[in-house]
Amino acid sequence: MKPAPFAYHAPSSLDEAVALLAEHGDGAKVLAGGQSLVPMLALRLAVFDHLIDLGRIPELRGLERRGGTIRLGAGTTHAAVGSSAEVAEAVPLLSRATPFIGHFQIRNRGTIGGAIAHADPAAEYPAVALALEAELETVSPRGQRTIPAADFFTGTWTTALADDEILTGVTFPVWGGRSGHAIEELARRHGDFAVAGATVALELDDDGRVGRCAIGLLGLGSTPERATAAEATVTGTAIADVDAQGVGEAAMAVLRSVPADLHGSADYRRRVGAAMVARAWRRAAQEALHG
Amino acid sequence: MDEIEIETRVNGLARRGRVEPRLTLADYLREHCHLTGTHLGCEHGVCGACTVLLDGAAVRACLVLAVQADGAEVTTIEGLGEPDALSPVQEAFRDHHGLQCGFCTPGFVVSVTAFLRDNPDPSDDEIRAGLSGNICRCTGYQGIMKAVRAAARSTP
Known part of the structure; x- marks a missing residue:
């Protein structure tokens, strides 16, 4: 046995879990997939x-399509996400x-809520x-709230979640039309x-211009990052005129830390990051253009 | 800390035990159930030597607390075959030199058993991705690749 001793609680409902977390304060931690x-x-x-x-709370599992969004229960495993x-x-x-x-083997246990709440800056979700x-x-205990992802990741392994707050679900918008997606x-x-x-998601308008795009970066800061400035420079440009390598280099410009x-210097990571953006951009563009 | 009573089925047999919450499933299997075929290498989820099936899914037994397995069905390497009646994957590992020192082998065999159940006709790239969660420090990966290809052929 390697961990230090702890008491274990296995609530069967969310209400019970919230009450337990409130009772034990910051000496307590919620366990999702545990990976x-x-x-x-x-x-x-x-x-x-x-x-x-949280593994015995059925209401945390499952996914539901609601019009233009899809909601995944925080306890949905990576394996369930990947095979859906x-x-x-x-x-x-x-x-x-x-x-x-x-x-x-990790994906069989790990959950999307756990991955997001853990907030590793190099993680994918x-x-x-x-x-x-x-x-x-x-x-x-103060009720439910919804936090936009832009406000959620505050530092390495640190989020906007309060000590007594539990992540219950994640809702993603569904991108339609002529869109492409690549990681x-x-x-x-x-x-x-x-x-x-x-990660790159892009959507073309009827004239073959970039209608909107979203560029996510991982492993390149103390949190996941979004290259909003690079997105803005290509939005509205004809897709054929976009230089993917240029998008990659522009995406690196936002990075501060x-x-x-031992796996790489900051300069090396920027070069790799630019190349990853460029590759993902090309694949996403191919998909948006040709399906 | 208070011990907790758990009930599991391990290799088809009902098991009841009292465990500290911090006891991992791997330690429970080895020390309480005396099933020492589940090996412990790194004990923090990197090496895959402790892989077992939990309700049919391959998992790292060092990253599951025994209390989390309460009510679950566990299959260890001992549950896959007998010395005189090896499973197809065990047979293939023996026939194709899929092991050298043997320390990592239980984890590989359990992982490959689950992998081939879900991917009965894998490409070489799929096999490599499927093996990526297990480390062989003898580096005998080519024999393991051959064994997995052979096991895939032998289990239509």
């Missing part, structure tokens, strides 16, 4: 007196990001949520955290 939390406990990077397991034909049709980026997350302007639903990342081995990665470690 990041349990290693941190094993390494004693994190120590809690109480773990509140409905997700593949509604939010292709989520489906395509899924195989990059760890390995299939947070970058997709940020770029696509997902809405994050939460509950606490690219460079990792030393498949399933490792990315050195740098990028690119990490440097």
